[in-house]
Amino acid sequence: MRFLCMHKDPTNESMDNKPSKELIDGMGALIGEAMQKGIMLGGDGLLPGLTRYRLAFEKGRCDVTKGTRAGREEQLPQRLVVFKVEKPEQGLEWAKRFGEAVGAQRLELGPLTEAWDLGMGTRPPDAPYRFMILQTATPEYEAGKEPNAAQKQGLRNVLAEMQKAGVLLMHEALLPSSKAVRLNYRDNVRARTDGPFTESKELIGGFCMLQMRSFDEMAAWTDRFARILGGNIEVDLRIAADGAGGEGGAS
Amino acid sequence: MDDELRRTIEAVWRLEFPRVVAGLVRVVRDVDLAEQLAQDALVAALEQWPRDGTPDNPGAWLMAAARRRGVDVVRHERRVQHKHEELRRDLDAKQMAIPAQTDGDLGDDQLRLMFLCCHPVLPPESRTALTLRLLAGLTTDEIARAYLVPEPTIAQRIVRAKRTLTEEKIAFELPEGDGVAPRVASVLEVLYLVFNEGYAATAGDDWMRTDLCEEALRLVRVLAEQLPREAEVHGLAALMEIQSSRFGARRSPMGDPVLLLEQDRTLWDRVLIDRGLRALAKAESLGGEAGPFVLQAAIAACHARAVVAEDTDWPRIVELYGDLAQKAPSPIVDLNRAVAVAMAFGAEIGLMMVDALARDEALANYHLLPSVRGELLRRCGRVAEAKAELERAANLTRNPTERALLLRRAAAC
Numbered sequence: 001m002r003f004l005c006m007h008k009d010p011t012n013e014s015m016d017n018k019p020s021k022e023l024i025d026g027m028g029a030l031i032g033e034a035m036q037k038g039i040m041l042g043g044d045g046l047l048p049g050l051t052r053y054r055l056a057f058e059k060g061r062c063d064v065t066k067g068t069r070a071g072r073e074e075q076l077p078q079r080l081v082v083f084k085v086e087k088p089e090q091g092l093e094w095a096k097r098f099g100e101a102v103g104a105q106r107l108e109l110g111p112l113t114e115a116w117d118l119g120m121g122t123r124p125p126d127a128p129y130r131f132m133i134l135q136t137a138t139p140e141y142e143a144g145k146e147p148n149a150a151q152k153q154g155l156r157n158v159l160a161e162m163q164k165a166g167v168l169l170m171h172e173a174l175l176p177s178s179k180a181v182r183l184n185y186r187d188n189v190r191a192r193t194d195g196p197f198t199e200s201k202e203l204i205g206g207f208c209m210l211q212m213r214s215f216d217e218m219a220a221w222t223d224r225f226a227r228i229l230g231g232n233i234e235v236d237l238r239i240a241a242d243g244a245g246g247e248g249g250a251s
Numbered sequence: 252m253d254d255e256l257r258r259t260i261e262a263v264w265r266l267e268f269p270r271v272v273a274g275l276v277r278v279v280r281d282v283d284l285a286e287q288l289a290q291d292a293l294v295a296a297l298e299q300w301p302r303d304g305t306p307d308n309p310g311a312w313l314m315a316a317a318r319r320r321g322v323d324v325v326r327h328e329r330r331v332q333h334k335h336e337e338l339r340r341d342l343d344a345k346q347m348a349i350p351a352q353t354d355g356d357l358g359d360d361q362l363r364l365m366f367l368c369c370h371p372v373l374p375p376e377s378r379t380a381l382t383l384r385l386l387a388g389l390t391t392d393e394i395a396r397a398y399l400v401p402e403p404t405i406a407q408r409i410v411r412a413k414r415t416l417t418e419e420k421i422a423f424e425l426p427e428g429d430g431v432a433p434r435v436a437s438v439l440e441v442l443y444l445v446f447n448e449g450y451a452a453t454a455g456d457d458w459m460r461t462d463l464c465e466e467a468l469r470l471v472r473v474l475a476e477q478l479p480r481e482a483e484v485h486g487l488a489a490l491m492e493i494q495s496s497r498f499g500a501r502r503s504p505m506g507d508p509v510l511l512l513e514q515d516r517t518l519w520d521r522v523l524i525d526r527g528l529r530a531l532a533k534a535e536s537l538g539g540e541a542g543p544f545v546l547q548a549a550i551a552a553c554h555a556r557a558v559v560a561e562d563t564d565w566p567r568i569v570e571l572y573g574d575l576a577q578k579a580p581s582p583i584v585d586l587n588r589a590v591a592v593a594m595a596f597g598a599e600i601g602l603m604m605v606d607a608l609a610r611d612e613a614l615a616n617y618h619l620l621p622s623v624r625g626e627l628l629r630r631c632g633r634v635a636e637a638k639a640e641l642e643r644a645a646n647l648t649r650n651p652t653e654r655a656l657l658l659r660r661a662a663a664c
Contacts, residue, residue, distance in 0.1 A: 001465075033310075036358075037266075038472030041522055159517040163558045170521050192255060209522070211465055216262035220309070223259070227307065 002041065002211060002240035003218045004080075004172065005225060007233055009048070009205025018119050026228040034210060034221070042170065044082065045113035045206035046132060052110035053092060057099050064092065068108060068203060075108075075203055076177060076236075077134040078141045082112070082170040083162060084128035091131040094167065098133055101158035103151045106136040113206070130169070134204065142176050142196060172209075173241040181215050181237045183222055188231035190223060202234055209240070260300055260309075264293045267310040268388040271317050273360035278321040280423050282367065283413045286385065288324070292317035358477045361386075363425055365474065368412075369438040372419050377412035378441045379448075380405050387466040397463050398448065438474060439487050439544065442467045446491050461498075468495055475530065485534035486545030492527030493551040496520040508652060512560045524555045543579040546571055565595035582613045590623055598630035618647035622657060629664055638664040 034040035046052070049068040056063045081098060085091055088111075095109040112130040116123045141147075147155070162168035174180075177195035184191045208225065212218045218237050226233050264271075268289055275285035292313045306312040368381040383389045383397075391409065395402040415421075426434050449463030471488045478484050500518035503509050531552050534545045541549065550571045557563040572588035585608055593601020605624050614620045625640030641661035645654045 036473065036476050037270075038469035038476070041526075156515060156517045160558065163517070168521060169525075172522075190255075211469060213265075213462070214262065216258045217266055220259050220262040220266065223305070224308070 001213065002172075002209060003215075004174065004238045004240060005208045005210065005218065005222050006077075006236045006238060007205050007207075007225070007229065008075075008200070008202035008235070009046075023228060024118065027225075030224055030228060031208075039211045041209040041211055043206065043208035044130075044132065046110040046204065047113055047117060049110075049203045052108055053095070054106065054108055055095055055099050055104075056106050057104055062096050062099065064096075068110075075134075075200060076137040076142075076197060077108075077204070078137040078174055078176070079133075079135040080170070080172045080174070080207070081133040081135075081162075081168070082130065083133075083167040084130045084169055085167055086128060088129045091129060094162065095131070095133050097161075098158050099135075101154040102135065102147070103154060104135050105138055108134040108136065110134070137177070142178070144176055144178070175239045175241050177236075177238075179239055181219065183219060183226070183235045183237065185226040185231055185233050185235070188223075188227055190219070190226070192219065197236075200234065200236075204236075256301055256305075257297065259305070260296050261293070263309040264289075264296065264313060265388055267313050269364070269386050270310065270361065271313050272385050273364040274314050275317055275321045276364055276367070276423065277360050278318055279325055282381075282385065282416055284324065285321070288317050288320050289313075291320050295320075359425060361473060362477045363423060365438050365470070366426065366434045367416060367421065367423070369434075369441040370416065370421055371433070371437050372421060373412050373415055375441075375444065377408045377415070378437075379445055380408040381412045382441050382470070383445065383463075383466065384409050386470055389462070389466065393462070397460060435478065435481055435484065439471075439483060442471050442474070442491075443487060443544075446471075446494075450494060464491075464495055464498075467491060475533075479533075480537060482534040482537040482539060483542040483544045485530045485537070486542060486548045489527045489530035489534060489548035490544055490551055492523045492530060493548065493555050496523035496527065496555065506652075507656065511554060512563075516558065516560070519555070527555065528552055541574065541578075543575060546575040546578060550575075563594070565591055569595050582608060582611045583617075583619075585611075586614065586620060586623060593627055593630070598627045602627040602631060616647055618644045618653070618657075620644075621647065625661070625664075634664050637661075 031040060031043070050066075052066075052068040054065045054068055056065075079102075083091075083094060085094065091109060091111070095107065098104070099107050110132055112132055114123070114127070114130070115121055146152075159168065159171060177197045180195040180197070182193045182195065182197055182200070184193070210218065210221065212221070215237060222235055222237065226235060271289045271292060272282075272285045275288050276282060279285055279288065295316050296309075296313060300306070300309075365382075365386060368385055369378045373381070380394055383394045384391065389397075391405045392402050395405045398405070445463050446467035449460045449465075449467065468488075468491045471484065471491055475481075475484050475488045496519050497511070497514060499520065500514040500516070501509055509515075527548070531545070531548045534548070535541070550568055553564050553568050553571070568591040569588060572584060572591055576584045576588060586605065589601050589604035589608065592604055602624070605620070605627060608614060609620060609624065621640040622644035625637045625644060628634075628637035628640060638661050641657050641664065645657035645661065648654050648657065
């Protein structure tokens with residue numbers, strides 16, 4: 001099974017919080033171990049909330065606001081898309097196109113954290129700009145309802161378009177939060193809540209994607225992950241839907 | 252102890268089990284004893300963690316606890332053999348120094364265990380059972396469900412395999428020089444068998460079948476980390492990643508199989524495709540003549556790179572099947588090559604090649620031959636013959652869904 005470990009970022013307001021060397025080394029060792037075990041599939045961090053956009057679609061209109069702050073609204077995604085573009089402004093263009101194609105009500109768009117954002121090297125002149133779309137969960141999705149035929153076709157079309165343009169890097173549909181687990185760490189002590197979730201106002205700071213066999217295995221791994229991040233953090237464990245388009249497909 | 256903590260300890264143990272066993276095998280030189288000692292480490296964790304807290308690196312803790320027990324056992328045995336003094340020096344110097352973190356030999360340990368589980372002295376079904384038990388950490392019950400056989404059968408295979416390893420006095424040392432290649436080939440063969448068992452499944456416990464593919468994929472990734480200079484290891488990894496990327500697309504919502512060229516490619520898994528293409532690039536960067544797995548991966552990659560089926564680089568696939576036919580000659584490879592030729596250069600020339608193959612005894616009762624021939628005849632406009640061939644193919648297959656599909660195609664001619 002494919003799990004996503006999505007951590008919340010309580011320090012999301014500031015651009016100046018560079019991670020310590022200790023944190024980077026610890027995370028590097030943990031990820032290296034997961035690679036040696038053959039279970040690491042990927043992962044990325046998001047830049048702080050003030051660099052993100054929120055897109056709200058209503059009656060054929062798309063309202064864009066810049067800067068997302070913690071504590072405003074529920075942050076529960078139903079789908080993640082990672083893509084790369086040559087110019088930063090193309091990120092917003094693709095996000096709009098994606099939202100319209102799949103009939104989204106709301107989505108977040110954020111630039112991904114690159115090595116140079118963490119103080120390692122400088123941006124190479126030809127480096128692409130990577131973004132993540134987090135399509136926000138709707139009540140229908142949370143109730144386990146399949147998207148309608150037009151939404152499914154729209155998704156197929158826009159994914160094919162992104163592939164043809166060579167921009168698509170990853171697309172993961174997630175199972176509803178009724179099939180998710182939330183872990184809250186206080187001083188490294190874990191409190192586990194089984195989904196569905198009603199409230200969480202913290203912003204997602206990034207994700208790790210792992211091949212694991214159970215929530216218990218995933219939680220055990222996340223204990224170490226949380227410890228490296230300081231031991232006071234909230235993490236959602238989500239299951240990737242089986243097959244890119246068919247959420248609700250895996251049970 | 253609260254239930255959540257117990258479940259966490261068991262999950263950690265399951266995650267670390269293969270590495271713990273691998274580390275123990277080096278110390279105690281007995282696969283069965285290693286497995287028992289790994290169980291003891293779980294018991295120790297269940298006793299101590301609730302009292303002392305969960306260690307920062309639970310895997311390293313389990314490894315250290317298990318190894319201490321292993322050293323005790325070995326020391327005890329040797330003491331019985333009146334070699335106490337000599338041994339104490341030996342063990343103290345070599346094995347009591349348990350590193351705080353993980354162990355530099357960890358990779359070697361895993362490799363050693365892989366070579367042992369897949370040793371050519373064992374019959375193939377024992378190799379897969381032992382591999383899934385010790386390297387994937389599946390229980391005998393899980394293996395039995397995946398292979399649709401009774402649990403005692405699997406348990407028996409594992410017991411017998413362990414006994415054979417002992418009786419044949421199989422060396423625990425890593426092979427060297429010329430000895431490496433055949434042992435690597437044997438591991439790759441086992442992993443490929445496990446993967447195909449899961450991939451080709453048409454019946455049985457689907458959940459466990461997917462697990463077989465995932466475990467085979469995980470193990471080939473581990474192997475590629477350990478043997479970065481072996482092109483065929485990266486080749487098999489690439490092949491499995493790319494084939495796995497199509498899982499979500501190869502069945503219709505009604506559960507019918509969907510042919511490769513008709514699959515919805517937006518359902519293909521980008522993450523696995525990218526991993527597969529990277530593994531293939533690594534294999535190709537090592538130079539030398541491409542082996543069968545690298546060639547098959549390169550063919551799979553041609554499909555993976557095509558955003559729509561029409562973009563497929565068929566001339567390149569023809570070339571790759573030609574190379575594969577030389578490396579690993581088989582009438583099935585020839586048949587696939589004929590299909591690629593038809594796609595690249597026209598149905599008529601493909602049909603000529605298939606007609607030549609039809610004279611091959613080995614393919615006489617193979618349903619894919621008339622199935623391919625029927626399709627090519629249809630494309631050449633020879634409708635009546637096409638219909639007859641597809642019906643013949645339907646009669647030859649034992650798989651009911653496939654038969655239904657062939658009959659539908661025959662009726663559509």
